[in-house]
Amino acid sequence: MIINTIVNRDIANLKDCESEPIHVPGSIQPHGFLLAFDAAFKVVYASDNCSVFIGIPIEKILNNRFGAIFSPAIEVALEAHLKQYGSQVAEPFVLEYQNEKYNCTLQPSGQWYLFEAEPFPDGHLRTPDLYNQTRKFVHYLQETASLRSLCQLIAAETRDITGYDRVMIYKFDEAYNGEVIAESKRGDLEPFLGLHYPHTDIPPQARELYLRNLMRMIADVHYEPVPILTTQLSTHRDLDLSLSVLRSVSPIHIEYLKNMGVAATLTISIINNHRLWGLISCHHYSPKNLPHYTRLSALLQGHFLASQINVRQQAEEYALAKNVEQSLEVILNMTSHVHQDFIARFLTNEHSLKVVNARGMAILYDNKLHLSGTTPTEGEVYQLIGQLSQISEGNVFYTNKLVDVYPKAEELTSTAAGVIYYPFGGYSQDCILWFRPETPQEVNWAGDPSKSIEYNPKGLSPRKSFDLWKQIKRFESRLWEKPELTAAATVSYALQTQIHLNQLTQDKVKLAQLSDKLQKAVSELENINWISTHDLKEPLRKIQTFASRILEDEHNTYSSMVIQSVTRMKDAAVRMQTLIQDLVSYSQVSKSENQLVDTDLNKINEEVLAELASEINEKNAVVESDTLPSVKGVSFLLKQLWLNVIGNALKFSKTQIPLSIQIRCTIVEKTVEGQVKSFYQVSFIDNGVGFDNEYAHQIFEVFKRIHSPSQYRGSGIGLSICKKIMENHQGFIEAQSEKNVGTIIRVYFPTVP
Known part of the structure; x- marks a missing residue:
């Protein structure tokens, strides 16, 4: 059998503390021994000191069943213990072998179980007096007003329970720098109360282990690590000792403790809201192996304290909150x-x-x-x-x-x-x-925080000086509570x-002012509209009448220049009258409030074609139409729409080619304002002169003309009126054209208004 050690030798080559794999050191402390077995109770790892405690050589331990190493009865008892308690630290398994009793703990580690055995230091199994311990804690709750004063009593009680030379309660800030907020110590020792320690003293992976394993003991910092052994047949070189009681300690931390003069420690985690709030840190200046149940009593102190953190912090916040609320009430009322x-x-x-x-x-x-x-x-x-x-x-x-x-x-x-x-x-x-x-603040550090770790050719080394180092913190205000x-x-x-x-x-005041101005503007526009409708039409009619009389007079002796001027005057009056009529029509469409009713587009189409019959015949035009639907609309407005669209087709026709007008209808879907809606699409298709399609949007603007007014008469308002009519009918209008080919005007009526 070839036996190998799994000691992690890479630790000697570390470049920084944060990369140290402290959970897989491959060794343990020597005040107990370790076995790791699988689900079949076959031992695959064992510490090299097993023979020292139980007198069995390592060759007879590795790859053997637990029962074969000790006895079948012990294996049966261990299996029953696992089924009943699992890995609860509070319930150790007591192993009695060769007249020696061992306090044993069981912890899972991947696919293995860690079995750690420690002989009772004083040879006796003494359970703690939980009643008196709890009674004292309740008394502390009643006697203390602040969290710090409670911490001080917990530190004193923990020292009384454990017998360590110094017990400190160590609180972390947001960056995990620590401060000693409570201390109970031997009278001749220098006080550490109020000292700060940099976050590098406890690197992130160590804090992570403190969250998982709430209690950690070093019986003697001068110990020689005991390697963990396995056979070459094992495919697992590393054994996770995160939950181990005997796990060997980082050599950097051991040197740190030696530099402080500490010989033994016990550390208890204080957890608040799933975060490492602080530690109960116990120091002894000579080796000290604390019995298991005494450790549990100390751990209970940590649980007591953790249960009170939120309560005490909230109580302290309450006093501040009362003052704040008084001011808040005044402000909110104001x-x-x-x-x-x-x-x-x-x-x-x-x-x-x-x-x-x-x-x-x-x-x-x-x-x-x-x-x-x-x-x-x-x-x-x-x-x-x-x-x-x-x-x-x-x-x-x-x-x-x-x-x-x-x-x-x-x-x-x-x-x-x-x-x-x-x-x-x-x-x-x-x-x-x-x-x-x-708010400048003086902080007392235990040594220079900037020199917490030293780098030398032999590797990393913790600072050697813990002399008081004062720092004045600048550029900070008091914390916002x-x-x-x-x-x-x-x-x-x-x-x-x-x-x-x-x-x-x-905005309401401005809106009222704007509304008032708008109302006045509307009134003025209505006056202008009235003038346009009545007062301007009358003089125009007189101009046209007198011009017509002059031109129709058979006995006139006017010169050709006068006749030409009068003709132009008459034509200008006609154009102006058309413009006034179109403007009136446009304003009427814009403010139309007629209710939409069922309107048969076939009837509208027939009436318009009848009205335009002479122009259609004059142009030799052929008009073809599909059967059109009924829509919700205003009859006279839709008739005006038809007149404008077909009238434009007649106006902009070619002289040498007969005009063709096709009126087609289909149902289409269009996306309007982000919604897909169904429309009747009525298309007016002609083969007239057309225009450049880049102007397809401009033709619906007021006074926008694509063709010369001298060539094609009109006000340039007709299609703008069409656009307004379609908006009033919850639809819209589009144009598509090609010069010398023709034009398509499409109007869209909603199938469901």
Whole structure:
């Protein structure tokens, strides 16, 4: 049998702590032994010190069943324990072998089970006094008002339970830098209370293990790691020891503890909202192997503390929230009524700053900047708003260290080290900002945080100095607390509502003014329309009458020049009369309010063809028509539509070719305003002079002419009237043409109006 070690030797070649594979060291601490077996209880991994504890050589352990190593009865008992308790740490399996009792834990590791056995340090199985421990904790809850004071009592009680020289409660910030917030220690030891430790002391993969494995003990930092062995037949070189009790520790961490003078540790995770909130860290200055059940008592202290974090933090927030709510009530009451000068009233109210405990405030509204309290200059605020608008992408933004996102903020620390930014939405940069000045803070670090890890030819090494290192934190304001941020959101929403109401009020006034102007304009247009209909037609008729008399006088002695001038005058009067009539028709179509009724297009077609019979005969035109549908419409308007379209075909016909007009109808689907709708498509197809198709949209505009007015008479309004008629009928009109080939005019009536 060939036996191999799975010790991870790559650790010596690490370039940074964060890449250290601490969950697969391939070795354990020597105060116990480890076996790993599969579902059939065959042992495939074993620590090299098994023979020291149970006197069985490694060759007889690997690839043998658990029962063959110890006894069938022990294997049966272990299998029953697994079925009953699974891998619950609180229920160890007690192995009695060769008159020695071992406290054993079982943990899953992939397809294996980790079986770790430790002899009882004092030879006895002593369970903790859970009743008294719980009773004390309840007393602590009643006696303490703050989370820190509770942590101090938990630290003292944990030290009393475990007997360690020093017990600290260590709290992480958002970046996982730690601070000792509570401490109980031996009287002759230097205090660590209040010291800060950089996030590099506990790298990400170590924090991840603290989340999975809530308790970690090192009995003696000077231990020699015991390698884990397996046979060459094993296809798994790495064994995941994330949940292991005996897992060997990172050599970098061991050196770190030695540099501190610590000989033994116990670490308990404090979890809050699935995040590593902090640690209960126990130090001893000589080797110390804590019994299993005593460890569980200490772990229970961690559970007690974790259960109170949210409760205590909320209680501390409540006191702040009460003060904030008083100011919030005043502000909301003030913004509940629409006032023209609401911004000025808001800025001058003392509660506008108190509501978030800010020192300054700015409101940008309608391109005007309003400032209150201690703020940067107007120019600086404008620049800041532009930057925050980009950073936040139009969303809410807040920070207590503005310089991290806006380098120019170094110049604003006396007024705006911290900021809350609430945009009011829309396309403008309207927003509200609250400012806080810099609050310099002295931080005591346990050694220089910038030198937490040293690099040398032998590999990584932790810092050796833990002397007090003071740092003055700059460019930061006091943190924005949750009640303050909630109040800021509420006030911003109330202001935004007030702004919108104010805008609506202003728009309502403007709309009333515009409506009044529009009404006057309509009245004036109606007067003009009346003048056009009546007053202008009368003099035009007289001009035409007198011109006709002059031209029809058989005894006139006028010169040819006079006759020619009178003829032109008469023709101009006729054109002007036609133009006036078309303008009147256009205005009547635009304001038509006739109700749409069932209208037979065949009847409309027959009436129009009868009315235009002389022109059709004159042009030798042939008109063919499909059977047309009935639509919802206004009869006289549709007749005007038919007259204009067919009249245009007659007007723009070729002289040398007989005119052909085909009226075709089919049902089509068209997409209108994003919806597919069904229409009757009536097409008027002629073989006239046509025009360039690029003008197909322009011909429906008022006074737009494609052909010369001297060649083809008309006002240029006819097709504009057609367009208005089709809009009144919930349809539309299109044109398609080719010069010297012909024109197609298509009108679309909805099949379901």
